[in-house]
Structure formats: structure tokens, C-alpha cells
Amino acid sequence: MKIVFLEVDTERSWALASVGPGFLGAVLRRAGHEVALVRAPLDASDDEVVAAVAAQAPGLLGLSLTTRQWLRGRRLVAALRRDPATVHVPVIAGGLHPTFSPEEVLASDGFDWVCLGEGEGALLDLVTALEAGQPTDRIANIWKRGISVRPPTRPPVEPLEQLPFLARDLLDEARGVVHMATQRGCPFPCTYCAARMYNELYEQVGGEYGRRRPVEDVVSELQGLRAKGDLSYVIFLDDTFTIHHPWVRRFCELYPAQVGVPFSLHARVETVSEPLLHQLRAAGCDQVTYGVESGSERVRREIMKRPVTNQRFRDVFRWTREAGIRLTANFMLGLPGETKAELQQTLQLAEELEVADFGYFVFYPYPGTALFRLCRDQGYLPADYPERPANHRASILQLPGLSNEDIAAVYDGFTALRRRLFRARYGVELPEDSPATEHVELLAATG
Numbered sequence: 521m522k523i524v525f526l527e528v529d530t531e532r533s534w535a536l537a538s539v540g541p542g543f544l545g546a547v548l549r550r551a552g553h554e555v556a557l558v559r560a561p562l563d564a565s566d567d568e569v570v571a572a573v574a575a576q577a578p579g580l581l582g583l584s585l586t587t588r589q590w591l592r593g594r595r596l597v598a599a600l601r602r603d604p605a606t607v608h609v610p611v612i613a614g615g616l617h618p619t620f621s622p623e624e625v626l627a628s629d630g631f632d633w634v635c636l637g638e639g640e641g642a643l644l645d646l647v648t649a650l651e652a653g654q655p656t657d658r659i660a661n662i663w664k665r666g667i668s669v670r671p672p673t674r675p676p677v678e679p680l681e682q683l684p685f686l687a688r689d690l691l692d693e694a695r696g697v698v699h700m701a702t703q704r705g706c707p708f709p710c711t712y713c714a715a716r717m718y719n720e721l722y723e724q725v726g727g728e729y730g731r732r733r734p735v736e737d738v739v740s741e742l743q744g745l746r747a748k749g750d751l752s753y754v755i756f757l758d759d760t761f762t763i764h765h766p767w768v769r770r771f772c773e774l775y776p777a778q779v780g781v782p783f784s785l786h787a788r789v790e791t792v793s794e795p796l797l798h799q800l801r802a803a804g805c806d807q808v809t810y811g812v813e814s815g816s817e818r819v820r821r822e823i824m825k826r827p828v829t830n831q832r833f834r835d836v837f838r839w840t841r842e843a844g845i846r847l848t849a850n851f852m853l854g855l856p857g858e859t860k861a862e863l864q865q866t867l868q869l870a871e872e873l874e875v876a877d878f879g880y881f882v883f884y885p886y887p888g889t890a891l892f893r894l895c896r897d898q899g900y901l902p903a904d905y906p907e908r909p910a911n912h913r914a915s916i917l918q919l920p921g922l923s924n925e926d927i928a929a930v931y932d933g934f935t936a937l938r939r940r941l942f943r944a945r946y947g948v949e950l951p952e953d954s955p956a957t958e959h960v961e962l963l964a965a966t967g
């Protein structure tokens with residue numbers, strides 16, 4: 521069968537398409553199916569997207585959706601259903617938003633199934649059933665429209681190295697810069713995090729979501745890319761690369777000789793040590809992104825479930841700099857329960873930490889997360905929130921004690937700080953309305 525993934529761009533086109541289809545496409549191809557990607561760039565009209573999908577003549581259309589992609593994805597699927605060329609194309613959606621808001625997706629025009637959680641085995645089973653003309657209402661992880669009970673959850677893929685390497689043509693990567701996912705799941709309990717919710721989903725069925733590929737498997741994928749002459753930089757997408765030190769040390773032994781190009785990663789300050797940072801640097805680590813989130817220890821401890829001190833950030837940032845690694849940090853503004861003074865502390869800490877670049881995000885409550893439930897139960901969500909676009913520039917919440925103007929003032933303070941930083945450090949004049957950089961792409965501007 522021919523399976524086409526539709527990549528829904530929002531706000532701007534990312535240098536990387538959704539990663540999920542890269543894994544799924546590789547599994548489908550291994551089983552003999554044909555797979556293609558259609559990208560819906562921002563400037564494409566609904567009709568143009570429909571025509572591009574129709575031209576591929578898919579047997580099945582798949583959408584990978586974050587919450588931000590949901591509203592445009594919904595509109596495009598409704599448009600596909602109205603056009604005679606695509607009206608009969610079956611549609612499945614997977615990813616974060618369908619996993620944690622499946623009823624909303626299935627209630628929308630044109631979605632035949634949603635995939636809950638990991639999709640490799642589930643999508644292959646669906647495609648096999650469709651080809652054989654068999655029913656599709658009893659496939660684990662696949663929830664069919666019109667069926668009232670949730671499907672059973674299949675155990676997570678284990679071991680991960682049984683999966684084929686990513687189908688990179690589906691990621692739409694810039695040449696030479698490759699993205700790698702070596703782990704799934706994160707053991708930390710951050711209340712605002714959507715990625716973390718997969719762990720909870722699988723805990724409910726007694727499965728362990730946290731897994732990692734062996735270092736050898738990761739290195740062998742990269743060696744293959746290097747051999748093809750397609751490798752200049754590696755971006756590790758893992759939520760917390762530095763989580764298991766024996767793994768990281770083994771990586772630092774193998775990577776320089778066998779891969780040897782610079783790389784970047786995400787870490788938590790709780791999971792690094794000074795010697796480990798030096799080892800990473802010696803292995804080629806060029807940049808680390810840390811989540812700081814708040815300047816207030818109380819907000820981190822009580823609201824975010826991240827009991828880490830400000831001193832730890834000062835120490836780890838100093839070690840990182842001394843090791844010769846560029847560092848960037850992410851901050852979050854406007855959480856429920858945060859005060860105006862605490863918001864101000866976040867800006868102060870950002871200023872004090874003097875990072876090479878930073879991202880700053882107005883808090884958005886993602887479905888499935890603990891803070892989403894809190895906002896819903898406390899009445900902080902506006903009644904029409906499902907129809908409002910998910911973004912990180914302005915708060916959608918109605919918070920007691922913290923107005924949207926308070927949040928906007930600190931957001932503007934971050935924009936001004938970043939402009940000052942770029943002017944002083946890089947001699948670059950950022951436009952006044954330059955948006956915050958986003959997590960995976962931090963530092964792109966500074967090369």
C-alpha cells in the first residue's frame with residue numbers, strides 16, 4: 521500500500537519535519553510498503569494541499585500532530601473530505617495531540633482512526649488489515665471512529681534497536697545536519713511537560729516507556745550517514761541525553777573515532793557533572809540546551825516539580841562554559857500559581873546566567889499534563905480554548921493574581937534582553953518583533 525504522511529506547518533516551516541513518520545515510514549518500507557511525504561507549507565492554500573495529496577494517490581494518509589499543528593491539520597483534513605479526488609482517502613492521526621485528546625480528534629470531520637502512543641506496530645497492523653480487507657476496530661493502540669471504548673495498549677517497542685534506522689527523506693533535513701533520537705521516555709515528573717506523559721500512559725498498562733538504543737546502534741547509524749558523505753553536524757533530540765552516565769561515557773569513547781562531527785544535546789542540570797561535561801566536549805559536544813524554566817525556586821519546586829536550586833544552574837553553567845561548550849537555556853513564563861514578583865525573578869536569572877542564547881515561552885497547558893488538569897479544574901482555561909491556537913507568545917489562561925499584561929511585560933523584557941545580547945555579543949541587530957527561538961533550533965542564528 522502507499523502511505524503518505526502530511527506534514528502540517530504552523531507559524532513557520534521548521535528545518536525538520538515531524539520525527540514520528542521517520543520511524544513509522546522505515547518500518548512500513550521494511551514490510552514492503554511505499555511511503556511518501558507531502559509538506560503543507562504555510563503559504564499553501566487548502567486547495568493546493570489537497571491537490572498535492574491527490575497527486576500522490578495515497579492508500580492511507582497519516583498526520584503526525586502536536587497540539588500546535590492540530591487546528592490547521594483539522595482544517596486540511598476537512599478540506600480533503602470535501603474534494604472528490606481525496607474524499608475516500610482513509611486518514612489516521614498520531615502523535616502527542618491525538619494521543620492525549622483522542623475524542624476531540626475522532627469527533628472531527630474526516631479522521632478515521634487515531635493512534636494512541638507508539639505507532640510502529642500499530643500502523644503496520646492497520647495497513648495489513650486494510651490490505652486484507654479485515655476489520656480495523658480491534659487493533660491495539662488504534663482507536664477507530666465510532667467505537668466507544670478505548671483500544672488496548674500494546675507494550676512499548678523493546679528493544680529499540682529492532683527498529684530500522686530513520687527514513688531520513690521523511691524528515692526533510694537540511695543536508696549534512698542530522699537529527700537523532702536515541703531514547704524514548706523521561707523519568708522526571710515535570711508537571712508542564714507533554715513528552716513526559718507517554719511514561720504515564722504506559723505506566724497505566726504496566727509497561728516501562730523509558731528505553732534507550734545501545735551506543736553501538738546509534739554510532740552505526742551515524743557511520744552509515746558519514747560513509748554516504750552526508751554528515752556535518754548531529755542534533756540529538758533526546759529529552760535528557762545525559763541521563764545514564766555509563767551510556768554517555770561509552771558514547772564518548774566510540775563517537776569521536778567513528779563519527780567525529782560536532783553535536784548538540786539537551787540536558788538537565790541535575791544529570792550532568794563537571795567531569796562528564798569535559799568528556800562530552802572532548803567527544804565533540806558543541807552545544808548543550810538546559811531547561812531553567814523559572815527564576816523562582818518555589819515555582820520550580822511547588823508548581824513544576826523540579827526541586828533544583830538556582831545555585832545549581834550557576835555552577836553547571838560555569839562548568840559548561842569552562843569545558844568550552846556553548847550553552848543555551850529555556851525559560852517559561854506565566855504558570856498557574858506564579859506571582860508577578862516570581863515572573864520578574866525569571867528575567868533576572870536569565871540576565872545573570874549570561875547564556876549564549878535562550879528561548880522564552882509563555883506557558884501553554886498541553887493536554888494530558890498535570891498542569892493542564894489543574895488549569896481545567898480551577899477554571900483557568902477559557903471556554904473556547906480548544907478553538908484557540910496553541911502558541912507560546914501570549915497566555916490563554918485567566919489566572920487569579922497574574923494578568924496577561926504582567927506576563928506580556930516580562931515576555932517583552934526577554935525580547936529586549938535577547939536583542940541587547942545579540943547586539944553586544946554577535947554584533948547582530950535583531951528585529952524588534954523577532955520571535956523567541958524554539959527548542960531544537962536554538963542558536964541556529966549564531967551558527
Ligand code: B12
Nearest residue numbers: 534538539540582584586587614615616635638639714715
Ligand atoms: C524533535 C521535536 C520537534 C521538531 C519535530 C517535531 C515532531 N513532532 O517530531 C520540531 C523542531 C519541528 C519541533 C517543533 C515544535 N515543538 Co517539538 N519536540 C520535539 C521533541 C524534542 C522530540 C520529538 C521526537 O523525536 N519524537 C520521537 C518520536 C519517536 O516520538 P513521537 O513524535 O511521539 O512519535 C511516535 C508516536 O507519537 C506515534 N506517532 C507520531 N506521529 C504519528 C503519525 C501517525 C499517522 C501514527 C499512526 C502514529 C504517530 O508513533 C511515533 C513512533 O512511535 C519533542 C519531545 C518528545 N520527547 O517528544 C518535542 C515536542 C513534541 N515539541 C513540542 C512543542 C511544544 C514544539 C513547538 C511548539 C516549539 C516549542 N515552543 O517548544 C514546535 C511546534 C511543532 C510544530 N510543527 O508546529 C511539545 C509538544 C507538546 C504538544 N502536546 O503539542 C514536545 C512534546 C516537547 C514538550 N516536552 O512539551 N519539535
Ligand code: SF4
Nearest residue numbers: 706708710713716759
Ligand atoms: S526533564 Fe524535560 S522531558 Fe523530562 S519531564 Fe521534564 S521537561 Fe519533560
